[in-house]
Amino acid sequence: MKRVTWQSIRTVLAVGVLAAFIAKAGTIAQVAVPTPVFTDTETVSYVALPTMDGKKYFKVSLDFNASPSNCLTVAFGRDADGDGKLSLREQSVELGWDGAWSIRRKGVAAWERYELAGTEGRHLFEASKWLYRTRPDQQLNLSADGVPLAFGNGTDAWLPLSVLDGGTVRVTSRGTGVEGTAQIIVNADGTVLQLK
Numbered sequence: 001m002k003r004v005t006w007q008s009i010r011t012v013l014a015v016g017v018l019a020a021f022i023a024k025a026g027t028i029a030q031v032a033v034p035t036p037v038f039t040d041t042e043t044v045s046y047v048a049l050p051t052m053d054g055k056k057y058f059k060v061s062l063d064f065n066a067s068p069s070n071c072l073t074v075a076f077g078r079d080a081d082g083d084g085k086l087s088l089r090e091q092s093v094e095l096g097w098d099g100a101w102s103i104r105r106k107g108v109a110a111w112e113r114y115e116l117a118g119t120e121g122r123h124l125f126e127a128s129k130w131l132y133r134t135r136p137d138q139q140l141n142l143s144a145d146g147v148p149l150a151f152g153n154g155t156d157a158w159l160p161l162s163v164l165d166g167g168t169v170r171v172t173s174r175g176t177g178v179e180g181t182a183q184i185i186v187n188a189d190g191t192v193l194q195l196k
Helices: 006-023
Strands: 026-033 042-048 056-066 070-077 091-098 099-105 112-114 121-130 140-144 169-176 181-186 190-195
Touching: 026 042, 026 169, 042 181, 056 070, 056 091, 091 121, 091 169, 099 140
Parallel strands: 056 190
Antiparallel strands: 026 181, 042 169, 056 121, 070 091, 070 169, 091 099, 099 112, 121 140, 181 190
8 A cells, every 4th residue: 555645645735726726727828848859958948927917926836857967947037138038147036956956046146055855756846926016025935845945045035026027937947857838827816837
């Protein structure tokens, strides 16, 4: 008999909530995240975000197979030069997996890494933010399989609403287990960027 862990229950619940959200929503953009031609090269895809008018939250959901050599990150920013892409100078924050859970903030050159035991295998990485326009609490909440990832700094300014509202997302992948489709799903209350 297979042992059911609390982590697997949380993952199933998170996927169930997301599935219910998708069933009531409409997909407005889909972008392929291809498998790299060579395992040590990166592929990059870009997704334009819709406006966040009237939305209460924004969420990123990445369901993928993590390994020591693969990479899956999402970067957010404003496409200032209008080329439909997002350069390092234009991004506000980049987060995801690159051999460990990592984040790179604007104005900080180095990646901040969060080491978590047992990180190889299938994982659900999520980042969510309530879009309170009249409150100072704009925390970006990060989790892996439902376990919060605390990077030790306040996350208020990492992903400002001005970046999300009509901004651009860069999805970077390297290696196997991270290919799929990036899609923006919108309903009345919120917007989800999902990789599946």
